[in-house]
Amino acid sequence: MILSDQSPVTHSEPLPPATDVVVIGGGVIGACTAWYLAGAGLRVLLCDKGRIAGEQSSRNWGWVRQQGRDPAELPIMMESNRIWQGLAADIGEDVGFRQHGVLYIAESREDSERHEAWVRLATEHGLESILLTPDEIRSRLPGLQGNWLGGVITPSDGRAEPFEAVPAIARACAGRGVVIRENCAVRGLETGGGRVSGVITEDGAVACDSVVLAGGAWSSMFLGSLGIRFPQLTVKSTVARTAPVADFYPGNAACANLAFRRREDGGYTIAPGDIHEHSLSCDSLRYAVPFIQVLKQSWHETRLRMDGGSPGGHCYTRRWPLDGESPFERQRVLNPRPDPAVMERLNRSLAQRLPALAGTTLVESWAGMIDTTPDVVPVIDRVGAIPGLVLGSGFSGHGFGIGPAAGRILADLVQGNAPGHDLGRFRFGRFSDGSPIEPGPAL
Template identity: 60%
Template sequence: MIFSSESPITFDDELTTETDVVVIGGGIIGVSTAWYLTRAGVRVTICEKGRIAGEQSSRNWGWVRQQGRDEAELPIMIESNQIWQTLSEEIGSDTGFRQYGVMYVAESEREMAEYRDWVELAKHYDLKSILLTAQEVQEQVHGFEGAWKGGVVTPSDGRAEPFIVVPAMAQGCQKRGALIKENCAVRGISTQAGQIAGVITEHGEILCRAVVCAAGAWSSMFTGHVGLSFPQLTVKSTVARTAKAPEGFLGNAACEDFAMRRRQDGGYTLAPSGIHEHFVNRDSFRFFGVFLPNLVESWSETTLRLGGDAPGGWNATRKWSDDEPSPFETNRVLNPIPAESTLGALRERLSRRLPALGNIDFVETWAGMIDTTPDVVPVMDQISSLPGFYLASGFSGHGFGIGPAAGRVMADLVQGNSPGHDLTRFRFCRFSDGSKLDRGPSL
């Protein structure tokens, strides 16, 4: 079940007035960061405006994917894959992580050429991705209808259960001493001599020496409030989960028409490929120039709508004083309405491609607001103009799988340790230092 603002509050620790690090946002990035900070004995408070994992981190497809990653993300994702392998044991709760692979299937030579390029790249990282013939595709997914040219699979990739993972990790953080409070929006920051000195929450001030902003789709609004311009927009994506279904492909698979993941409960999580909605708001105009290439590239896949569900909506104020309610309190859990037309398209595509699932019941449908940057990779950085303020956001539709290692990286950054990977591509100043944005390629 997805979480909403009506879901019961389960994390309600009494806040202290002083800690080492405040994490803004209880999604997979914030909670993973806290997980590694608490492991190192750092005192952490997680402030979550709504519910732990209420937004993207429970609404995603549950793919833990190395295949097709941006090359700069790949070493971090490989580390994450390793973390996933022992995470259930560490947190004492089954995350559902299973290595059944990620498979992409192609009907065109152009896609097959991309897959061949990927397999070559994967060799440098010892990933053992494999090209599949059309017949091998049919053998992996019985009854998968299409004029397939072939596919590509990375057997070490996996799947996990988004509803379960982050709340379980959050409980683990609590056991190590972290304080976690839901319905606790951070409205702003306080500084001393230009450095972070604390945060202002709706329940009062917390003094701290570092703040990690992991506010997902709301990060741009928050950073804007503290004087930092972070180009970030959102797209809505609609998802369905099915009733228990006959066992088919056990991993994650995608073709041009839809994507599927076998779930731990015997059903599938399904979503149509290439259908998104963008709710035009003030940020759409503010960041129009930098996102224009994205809009052009995804024009046929993106429906533009006015106002609606975007963080803050069309009319929401972008200016508030820290002693009054902020837009974060107005919308506790971003819970967009799933698009009926998208679900209709999903049903039609499923009937055509995988008739065995054509009539299966959708027992739950939902939508999530995916946050994205113009170059479709996140920021993981300390902001040089605001020492003590760290940004970990903009994971652009693939932050669930990489989340645990991204948290480890952020925890080390905050402690002044080496992050263990080259983070140049993820620097915040790439949007303002005049460098040309590197927009891909990734599958």
Template identity: 55%
Template sequence: MTFPFTGPWTSEHDGPLPDAADVLVIGGGIIGVMTTYFLALRGVRVVLCEKGRIAGEQSSRNWGWVRQQGRDPAELPIMIEALSLWRRLQRAIGEDIGLRQEGVLYLANAAKDLEGFEAWLPHAREHGLDTRMLSRGEVAAMLPHAADWKGGLWTASDARAEPWVAVPALARAAARAGAVIREHCAVRGIDVVSGRVAGVVTEAGRIRADRVVLAGGAWSSLLARVHGVDLPQLSVRATVAATVPLPQVFAGNAADGHFAFRRRLDGGYSIAPGGAHEFWTGPDALRHFGLYLPQLRRDRRSTRFRALAPKGYPDAWGTPRHWDADRESPFERCRVLDPPPNMRFLDDVRSRFGETFPSLGRPGIAAAWAGMIDVMPDTVPVVDHVATLPGLTIATGMSGHGFGIGPGFGRVVADLVEGRAPGHDLSRFRLSRFTDGSKIDLGPSL
């Protein structure tokens, strides 16, 4: 299996852009692609512009889990729909995207982990999931060649897919359905006329559209702020590695407090630190520090602070916060966020993997990469119309949950854009929750 971070890239989508569209989608990650797909199926004239390449950033760099287990209660109904959509998409697009329904297992290192698992079970029962607690003996039977855990939480219906295969395949399906997709085409700004959206200005020229979806991942807040929309979104670095092919010790997806692993189609495992993430500071991080304080307190042991966001990144000190739409923008100066992996983290993960599975030993690494996860203060996204700028819909801040739930939120956003009822309660995801005096709600802790 090849990985998109280790070789040259050739654009699949470089055709001409129309002068006008019904809807313009900014961002070629899973959310933007799936929104575009569902709009195109309905016959909507939709254009997707991506500054770099489809799924070039976190949408292809994630763990690949399609997970209901452990979701925020407000996300859970949308995720259940997303899992059903994944199965339909696997059949509809005619490509093997690596979808395998082999379960997700959370493993308990301590008694408090089991308490967290128990506390989430009522949400699973409410929605009819097959989630169940596992005893120490049941975990040992499921992972007979592994070290000992105190128990686990198991959802057999959960799944996985290969993100660097799936998202480009879904983009091709959207193009076949009639969408216009253009890579290497940054949107520099939104064209505003008489206080509402009238289109966008891209590096290739203007496109008229009275509806715009901002699904720019880690870059969304930078563009939103130019238009007076305060989106308290930041990014954290997450590191992943692919091992060389190894004997199978577990077919599904698993994680404890120290590391996570899943089987891949090529016979290796994707491995990653279980909870550790790295937080780079910049102007926006300082500005929004108060909103993030509850999350930082809860995750203080797993958060690693880095002094300065690297040059060119969304929250770097030198990244412009204002620019002329007729000139080069920050989005063109950094086509793809490609942070180096933290090899010290991976060295620890390899050691833990080898200690956990002595028969396999410390695994060799075929490839390693990192991605920037766009997060919100309460770890759930913003999916909402922007009241102060009619015609703009924001769908961002997936907080590391975006790949699996992508088809569900794509369908929801498509409905929002068309003025249809989304079929789910989206109040948890409203933009105004950060300014209307609401308390930051971190949801369940697993």
């Protein structure tokens, strides 16, 4: 159920010679930005080097989660939750959004303290989040095995079907007049009069006033070609889904080594939640210093690999001629292989924690390459060095849920409107102006 370069091309409209805004990247961030820009009456071209939602945006767990968010992200995520509630009606298609809550299980004193702190933050924001006793967890999740101290649930949190939702948003964009082109890499920008004046795509040049870079794991490479440093690395995460089974829990839940959510097809999306792999590349060295803190925090969860699995491989070029093939065309869709060792561990966790699911067939497994920043929160900002360029990237493993509100904000930044939230934490300049790097919560 993931999208890849094997999926049919569904958007291949001719390139216009000129438009108002070019959005680079057809993931959830680019698609939602295009939706709001077109809603404001602007002419929009949305280009993806591969497929709409081919990378992270069809491969994620589908959690639409306010719970556990960074304090600065929370108001934006609460807006996004409201947008998700009305999204199907807005775009005219079901996106699988259902509100059955996100539940975290506390298996250590530190987990419980984190949950208590979270509930205080949620309460300050008027968001209902409830601490649960061990018995309350047992009654909500009767099949779950283990010793836990308690847990926390945010009932208004939800889930959606990523591989359906993002293509549906793209179809709605097309309905609003957005020109969408798959298999169309944007190789670089053109500038004139000290600002963005157009893009060069593999299919030709398009003049425009503004560009939104929503390139997911590729944004650092794109900006690098313009001489702009964006510290961003990737980690691979393996996921699987079960065949349809009896509904033992309708929402999303996570304990120490297992995360799961109910799917609309009657199965469960499951993942280990506490393991990811980082493929060492030149960027690992280039950005080692800003990432040291987050690496220390997640050391026990990170497996280092030498398999060239990062975008662009071990060491990619930061310069390419705009009239020749770029790295974006050489790797249309990042489609990493799920890790067999992680799959084995996942099967063991299922047997230990959810015996009811242990014998169930895992009908599909896949992996996704998560793009992350040193402080695990995105950049949502104008790029000062190039007026007309706006960056929405680095969503660090939690961009699906926040996508609709992030898209609304990015569209307002393009138009020079007030964003409606304090975006200080998401400034691009924080990585270059000496600001301390303060990693937010990862899950």
